[in-house]
Amino acid sequence: MSLQKVTFKNKEGETLIGRLEMPVDQDPHNYAIFAHCFTCNKNLLAVKNISKALIANGFAVLRFDFTGLGDSEGDFSDTNFSGNVSDLVCAAGFLKENYRAPTLMIGHSLGGAAAIFAAAEIRSVQAIATIGAPSNPRHVQHLFKNDLAQIETTGKAVVNLSGRDFTIKKQFLDDLESKSLAAVAKEIRKPLLLLHSPQDNTVGIKNAEEIYVAAHHPKSFVSLDGADHLLMDKKDSLYAGKVISGWAQRYVTIPSPTELKSKHQVVASLNFDDDFTTEMKVGNHTLIADEPIDFGGKDFGPSPYELVSAGLSACTAMTIQMYAKRKGWMIQNVEVHTSYDKSHAEDCANCETDSAKIDTFHREIKLTGDLDEKQKARILQIADKCPVHKTLHSETQVITKFI
DSSP: OEEEEEEEEOTTSOEEEEEEEEOSSSOOSEEEEEEOOTTOOTTOHHHHHHHHHHHTTTEEEEEEOOTTSTTOOSOGGGOOHHHHHHHHHHHHHHHHHHSOOOOEEEEETHHHHHHHHHHHHOTTOOEEEEESOOSSGGGGGGGGGGGHHHHHHHSEEEEEETTEEEEEEHHHHHHHHTOOHHHHHHHHOSOEEEEEOTTOSSSOTHHHHHHHHHSOSSEEEEEOTTOOTTOOSHHHHHHHHHHHHHHHTTTSOOOOOOOOOOSSSEEEEOOTTSTTOEEEEETTEEEEEOOOGGGTSOOSSOOHHHHHHHHHHHHHHHHHHHHHHHHTOOEEEEEEEEEEEEEEOTTOSOTTSGGGEEEEEEEEEEEEEOOOHHHHHHHHHHHTTSHHHHHHHSOOOOOOOOO
């Protein structure tokens, strides 16, 4: 995957720090935002693993630290649940302005509740997925229930959450009291996926039921059986990511590949702003051709000369196996390694001048099978008889005209 550090401002003008992860082999078809859990940050292992599964399926994922957490600016004690929602809205604005508006919102724990609230405000969001989300934001109060009296009396208290001290102010509690997730879930009318573990001791499974009952269809529930609240087991977070990715692709818009039509075996199509990334229809198959990054491309696909080399490798392997079967020779596997460059001819009389260099394909063959030296020597001769090899050695012509 391709990882970029990004920064954007919250509504107070403070800088929030995030990571935008892109697929390495294609432009993302959709952008997603991940809302982490209460007092967590963008670097939680579960967040990374879920993002990884989505990226593998063509999504770009923005994960960032809420105000006052992780690397982001701001004072956590001055934040509240509404501030988390606002941060998500600002993140969506950043993506819309600099990349593309997000279509998928994902939230973990209280971040799941925030994701639902934010999705109600972000028109571009087409689907929402939550993991271990509470049915009411007030649920987090139980994390500092022993300090509630002090908060009510003095206006604030320092509470210890997961081994870290946080200052919680009364305005945080008041904000939680004013939020009704059930009402928002009922009105939002966007596809919703709820993932929850029956063994979640932090946010009980009953919360998923309450959200599910309140929401309208299309809505889905997937049990993360055996998982803990933070999805500390890698297999649980990777599974959650795969489920979210597969589910979301039913509800977000994924552009269809351009239909390239031709009377020829191969057609290539390249737009003005696509650099070297070229769509290709090869027979009944679609491919992407590109150039390496150090040549100015994105390396989304093989280069033109790599494609030519690939044709030679494939044709050689097919020809060898076809000949071996005809002769009754058992070759379990043929590997043909081919590379291209310009080098001096083996019989070059004047190898000191650049003009003496010719197009050269270096081909190496690995055979797995019980063959004697005479058979191997014959295989080398047969390799030179593959049709693509013959074409490369013959006089050819390219006839070009406009369509």
